[in-house]
Amino acid sequence: MMGTKIGQLLVIICVNISIISAQNNDLTILQALKDAWQNTPPNWGDGSDPCGGSWDGITCTNGRVTKITLASMQLVGDLPGDIGQLSELRILDLSYNKGLTGSLTSQVGNLRKLTHLFLVGCGFTGPIPGTIGNIERLISLSLSSNSFTGPIPASVGNLTNLYWLDLTANKLTGNIPVSNKITPSGLDMLTLARHFHLGDNQLSGDIPPRLFNSNMTLIHLLLENNKLTGAIPSTLGLVTSLEVVRLDRNSLSGVVPSNINNLFNIQQMYLSHNQLTGPAPNLIGMNVLNYIDLSNNSFDPSEVIPPWFSTLQALTTIKMYNANLGGVLPASLFNIPQLQIVDLRSNGINGTLNISSNPSTELQLVDLRDNKITDFIQRSQCCIGLILIDNPICSSDATEEFCSLPQNATALYSTPWNNCLPPSCGAGLVSSPNCRCANPYTGSIFFKAPSFSSLTNSTIYGSFHDSLMTFFHKASLPVDSLSLNNPRRNVDDYLVIDLHIFPDLEPSFNRTGVLALAFAFSNQTFQPSKEFNTYFFIPEPYNFMLAISGTKHKSSNAGTIIGSTVGGCMLVVLFVLAGIYAFRQKQRAAQWSQPFALWDQTSKSGDVPQVKGARSFTFQELQKYTNNFSEMNNIGIGGYGMVYKGRLPNGQMIAIKRAQKGSSQGVLEFKTEIELLSRVHHKNVVGLIGFCFDQGEQMLVYEYIVNGTLKDSLSGRSGIKLDWVWRLKIALGAARGLQYLHDHADPPIIHRDVKTNNILLDQRLVAKVADFGLSKPLSDANSTHVTTQVKGTMGYMDPEYYMTQQLTEKSDTYSFGVVMLELITARNPIEKGKYIVREVKEAMDKNRELYSLHEILDPTIGLRSQLIGLERFVDLALRCVEDKINQRPTMSEVVKELERILELAGFNPGTESSSSTSTSYEGVSKDHNYPSSNDSLFCYSPGSLPPKLHPM
Template sequence: MNVLSYIDFSNNTFDDRSEAPSWFSTLEALTTIKMNHTNLRGELPAALFSKPQLQNVDLSHNSINGTLNISSNPSTQLQLIDLRDNQIDDFIQRSIYKESIGLILANNPICRESDVTDKFCSPQTNITTYSTPWNYCPPPLCGLGQVSSPNCQCACIGSIFFKVPSFSSLENSTIYISLHDSLKTFFHEAGLPVNSLSLQNPRRNMDDYLVIDLKFFPSGEPSFNRTGIFGLAFAFSNQTFQPPKEFNIYYFIPEPYSNFLKDNESTKHKSSKAGVITGSVVGGCVLVVLSVLAGMHLFRQKERAERPPQQSQPFALWDSTSSSGGVPQLKGARSFTFEELQNYTNNFSPINNIGKGGYGMVYKGSLPNGQPIAVKRAQKGSSQGGLEFKTEIELLSRVHHKNVVGLIRFCFDQGEQMLIYEYIVNGTLKDSLSGGSGIRLDWMQRLKIALGAARGLQYLHDHADPPIIHRDVKTNNILQDEQLVAKFADFGLSKPLSDADRTHVTTQVKGTMGYMDPEYYMTQLLTAKSDTYSFGIVMLELITARNPIEKGKYIVTEVKESMKRNKELYDLQDILDPVIGLSSPLKGLEKFVDIALRCVEDMGNQRPTMSEVVKELEYIMEMLVHSSSSLSTSASYGGWSKDYSNDSLLY
């Protein structure tokens, strides 16, 4: 056990004849021993205290007796030896005892001698000068996502997954030491409040990924504050930590950190009260329409019975026991047969292949009436594809908005799962910003795209029934039509908010690194403000054309470190995309940056809602319209206008 560092056998009823284990002295990596209340007896080996990594020893409330010998050369890292309530009657090193080591011998026979006044015999409550707080702090109240350390700290815990490590053996301790050291160095250089960390239980999961459990202990405080925990979130979610080359690609999944859970539960409680009041008002209206709904239901049942089997029961073969869940519940969406889509896509010809993602291939097709379509075809046998398929058709069958891509139909036939969307001619916003589409976006066009995308999110959050959190807001999922109208796509990771809880949903962390909300990342509580954070990243990407994480640098940090608020354009010219039109005035850009930075605040309650973001972007657009004498109508801005009489948006 040459890498064993932490032992805790406390509160176990060992046999009364159990001697203090001599093998403790052979553990070179040992840092902590906790064996209080275990019935240990006998003398402690002096060699134990000379282990080079040893920091803390708690053998209190036992029957250890004889002479205490901590050797003349104890570990330089030794902080505490807690031996209170034992039977020790002598201490060899009393005269050369180091003040830097916290030693507690209270309630031992040696402390009952009349001439002994050494402070290590004082009751615990009087010990105030040791360098470590372990001696006199109360037991930490660590909750979900935390584990107590010997020095009264609550750790952040989680697991790190390495997809393609270059080594196969899990028993090579040297490789883990290199990971430990690189993490420790990174935290120090990044100024993160991590005092120590622990790597445990290396193993392979079902996907053959290397999984290691991590614990991070805070520095100087009982638990991490929000700043510290978000610093850890950024380090992993945005890939600023670079592991040794042997480990390669990774991702980190933390346990929820309990501090934030309490705050969100309070918010949830307040929201539920408002829901009760609203429900009472609405309840009476329901009775009025029940008879109408019953009649409509009977009419629809009759209509369905008259349809062909594929049209009336497209999910007759759906496996509700699989990871994809129960049969999809749709609202108005209709299906195509596999043969129909073969005809519409020229038998899924490679020439018609216009994209590829984790879900599968995307093909361009054409309906008999000439309408172009995009067919998203899932990879066969993909459980993830089945779940995304179900999510998208359920959600998109309920939403209809100018800034959300339209679902035309679906196909669940002959083992195929396909989604048929309206075809969006100008591809993704990511392609336009990177130059891949050949479109050069000026400042006005970028502002228009940002406003359209914000309206799409606002609709999902405030007007969809139930409200929808997209969960994967990024430039790859924003499409542009022929007039550069932004449309949100790819709802495979989206989550609806149920009537029972309209504030957040607890769910496994999913999304795209660089765009992910750190609060959601560390708590697993997904809220509408999680989309707001991701949208803030999109806004910064719109003006810089940089990836969220580029050459190990995070776009939020780059903007904050470069900007000077007292200068024109906040002095961001060096990181702005030159294509944006730096030779002409970029009116409103400073306010645009302000909104983006508010969206990426660490805490969700400090971020604006998407409704507020829309209003702010509309204000910038109005400034540009009114300040340009060369543009006589708002039609020059690609169809943007505002009806000032009722403050509603027109498209």
């Protein structure tokens, strides 16, 4: 008996020792995480017990760490393998920390009790480790918006409890894994999964027929924007639970399976931008279908409109442009109650257009340009946005409104003020809809398959606003109000809305509040209505430095006594601080009047810069505006040094070029740019706000240019997609900027480094010439050239300047001609040993359509019928790149010819810099001003958000 009790006691002791050992191990692992990361919450370093409830983002049960939720904390570092030792961890959420980089450790596979893994919007790279298939309890796996490469591990098929699989917006390659005799696991094994979100990657090969079976419960199949080939498998028709199918923007071919209409629960279906053939699919019976896009396919030419056009009464949107449609549109199509958008451009639709006398009250746009319509019988009754350009009805002398593009964009939805007058807010704060100055948590929410197209419907967006506020209140989140702004469609046809979430009571959210908000989005705790459907959220880094904390305590006698004592001391302190402030203000005034008192004229930096009108900043000011030059505010790097994003106290966004210390080249560029840019002011030249020459630092402060460089847009890195008219407008804007430098600056300025990397695009895609580090002024107004050392960028450089070292204004003309050729080809000036100028000259044939340049034109520029004036544009570009200077036009002549080309294309060149009247080929806007069509022209893929923006 005694032995039995001793044995039981020993077991209890051993168990307790084991528990204590495990708890201590968890604390050691958390300390390892703290050591591996920068910007961990401040209370992680206060010596308290992480499981005592005092470490932000850490939740424990019985002394063991069970949750780590650190979304939106601006963490920097990698994920150490130590994480795999947290054996009781159930939830790991590190989303929205772009500074978390490196590969995802294979040790994550040791987290056998993990049910939710969220790493959305981080900076992870490399392959997804195969060990992830060991986490068999996993329910949600969200790794979207990173830079993961390599194939999807087949071992994901082992996660048989998985409900949510989201790998969107990475760089994943290879085939979609399915089980077979060699590999026993694959995505086909995930019969409980409801969501396959695999879009915006580089997946290739066929869609395996084995991927689908009748046991699946999928509701969302999202494979958009990959490199998939082959036919759509007929097995897709077996998954009758599907509500959203996105197979668009691939290279799928063959006939759409005849059993596609077995998917009677489908609400949104996108098959556009593929190479599908055969007859247009039969969608009869898909009675809840509201959004259909079959555009840009090669269906068999039809002489009859498909019968389902007027039978699917749930439709809000039908897009079938460039799909070989023919026949007469039935008037009953326009009677569909919720119909908003009909986009049937570039087809063979003919006969008389008959829009019912009582069309849908929701109807906003009917785009039928480039068809064969001969008449329209409801002209006086139609009030919708109707476009019939390039139809026989629109002859050269036609004056009807529908024979030109709408000139004014409809105002998009924005949350109204709540019966109050917004105050003027400073110190980085903005006014909430309730007219309180606060520091909001901001970001963009991306809806992958909404059921509607409208960007202006206040009822829809107001309902979403109310449902989100209701969620915040029910979840007891400290939210006072919310504003929605700038709804738009991006290149993936996602609906994007900007959110500003304002804190309750205090001017700023504390870390606990931000953690709760971020987790609500990353974990999909907030579930929008069916109209909006599935989403992901990408926030902006939150500036905790703006937080104003203050805890109120009940008064007491002791508090009164202590307060009196402290108050007396504070008076003394205030006098001291006032003296210090006055002294610093005096120093600052001296610095303003003589900002270059310490300029070293004996070095290679030359004489003291002569600056007009630019503001002088102190180092401390710019340090504050950039959150101490944090990694999260780093938006680029160049030969000059790092570039940081910041915000002035008045709310203006700025970009700061910080020179590398000890760089003589940087000092020269610094002097050149502040001297030149402080004297020039033009809407097509990037604006210099100020500079810093303080504490050994040389920094240039510019206006913040939202949409990066023209090079980024042409290469696809920014996600902006430019159609032909927008390229013309950008060319004209940049030309006007150069013309101003040559003809109106005092003294005239030769840029010397004109290239697509030095042309920036602002929020309205207005072109701005930037980077004046190599520029040269013509000190004598009568001078024709400057003799100087050859500098510039190969491929853009004037050959005569290269040979003679004589720099002229027409050296910029030559470089601009190369930019023009780059605009139409999207090719680098020198690529694989081939020079763009020579390639265009050798390929062109002036006796053929578009000079026979089809093979080298950028395929995203638009349809052939839209490239009005391209031949004149090419002629002008080749005049600019003539070898002899006297054969090149001046930039003033270039501007005039570009204006004529724009007029030829049907646009007023006098307004192109400030507004848009063009719709892109299929584009969508990022976040600012929009053309008249509901399809706007900025095209951002979610993987690029938030993008690396280029201020200069």
